[in-house]
Each structure stands twice: as structure tokens, then as C-alpha cells.
Amino acid sequence: MIMMQLFSTFESNQNLEMVLATVEKKGIKKENIFAVPLDNRSDERKVFDTLHRSDGVSFIDIGAALSTAFAVIGASIGFELAWGPIYWGLIGAGVGFLLGFAIRLFIELGLKKTKRISRGKYSEIILIIDCEASQAELIENILWEHFALGVAKIK
Known part of the structure; x- marks a missing residue:
């Protein structure tokens, strides 16, 4: 049996709860689901560029x-x-x-x-799911259907 890991990022909302419920209904045990909340940037971005960082905004x-x-x-x-x-x-x-x-x-x-x-959408939670290779495609489709911001598979 080949095991796979699926990584996905979500905003913290009801879509994540729906994914967890749907994945559990498809036979994935709670022990094989791991959710990690992220700390997003809380300080303001710098206005002026430095030698090592540039945001592409010209002041001149x-x-x-x-x-x-x-x-x-x-x-x-x-x-x-x-x-x-x-x-x-x-x-x-x-x-x-x-x-x-x-x-x-x-x-x-x-x-x-x-x-x-607050430019763009922030990834707030990383969801890691361990599953069999035969279930990976199904789980990946479930993640995309519930508005994952990104999905990756690793054997």
C-alpha cells in the first residue's frame, strides 16, 4: 500500500470545516488529518525600498x-x-x-x-492529509471543490 500526503492551504472559514467533514466521510481517519494555523504578517510593510528588498513601486x-x-x-x-x-x-x-x-x-x-x-488573500491554515495513493485523486478534488488556495501531493 503506497501512502501519500496532500498539503493544502485555506482561509479560515466554513469551507475548511466542510472539507474536514467530507474527507472524514470518505474514510480518512482523524489521526491522518493535521491542520496547522499560520501566523500572518502583523507589522506594516515598509514604504521605502532597501538594497535587498524592492516592491516595484517607484516614487520618482x-x-x-x-x-x-x-x-x-x-x-x-x-x-x-x-x-x-x-x-x-x-x-x-x-x-x-x-x-x-x-x-x-x-x-x-x-x-x-x-x-x-491587506493585499490579496492570506493562507491561514495548512491542511495535511495522509491517505492511500488510490484515494489521493478523490481527496485532491474535494480540496479544490472547497476553495483551497493551493494543493500539493507527495508520495
């Missing part, structure tokens, strides 16, 4: 666009002002970049704060 994209626009406007107006177009173009570029950076920082810290903490 809006700043670069506004820097270009304000530099052109500053240089155009600078022909009429005392310091001239070069200085006013550089001042406009600096102001535009700082304004764009502040806008992006406000969006990430203020508006997307809740999305950074």
Missing part, C-alpha cells in the same frame, strides 16, 4: 514628469524675469520634482495604506 515617476513640465514653464517665464531662463528652469525642475515626490508619497502612505497591509 510623477516627480520626473512634473520636473520636466515645470522646467519648461520656468525656462519660458525666465526670459522675462531677472535671473534668466536657466536658473528659473532649474528652479522649476526642482519644485516639480519635489511636488511629484510629495504627491506619490501621499498616495502610498495615505490612500494605499490599507491595500499595503
Whole structure:
């Protein structure tokens, strides 16, 4: 008799309870079912990237666009002002970049704060089921039917 282990992850809800009841009805003993609750991340994600970790969010994209626009406007107006177009173009570029950076920082810290903490679905429980190889396909189908987030089989 070849034994297999099936690993699956679930959110903690009624689907997990239904899986446990259904699997027990199919002949799997309680001793062969093991459920492990996971501790999910409780601290907030970092806003700024480090050398070893990056989330793919750029803080300079809006700043670069506004820097270009304000530099052109500053240089155009600078022909009429005392310091001239070069200085006013550089001042406009600096102001535009700082304004764009502040806008992006406000969006990430203020508006997307809740999305950074609770993005996507969390695996809350790992379910491990020991069964015979002949039952593995049936148990795997039961797990998928009850909305497992992921399933793996090991001989």
C-alpha cells in the first residue's frame, strides 16, 4: 500500500470545516488529518525600498514628469524675469520634482495604506492529509471543490 500526503492551504472559514467533514466521510481517519494555523504578517510593510528588498513601486515617476513640465514653464517665464531662463528652469525642475515626490508619497502612505497591509488573500491554515495513493485523486478534488488556495501531493 503506497501512502501519500496532500498539503493544502485555506482561509479560515466554513469551507475548511466542510472539507474536514467530507474527507472524514470518505474514510480518512482523524489521526491522518493535521491542520496547522499560520501566523500572518502583523507589522506594516515598509514604504521605502532597501538594497535587498524592492516592491516595484517607484516614487520618482510623477516627480520626473512634473520636473520636466515645470522646467519648461520656468525656462519660458525666465526670459522675462531677472535671473534668466536657466536658473528659473532649474528652479522649476526642482519644485516639480519635489511636488511629484510629495504627491506619490501621499498616495502610498495615505490612500494605499490599507491595500499595503491587506493585499490579496492570506493562507491561514495548512491542511495535511495522509491517505492511500488510490484515494489521493478523490481527496485532491474535494480540496479544490472547497476553495483551497493551493494543493500539493507527495508520495
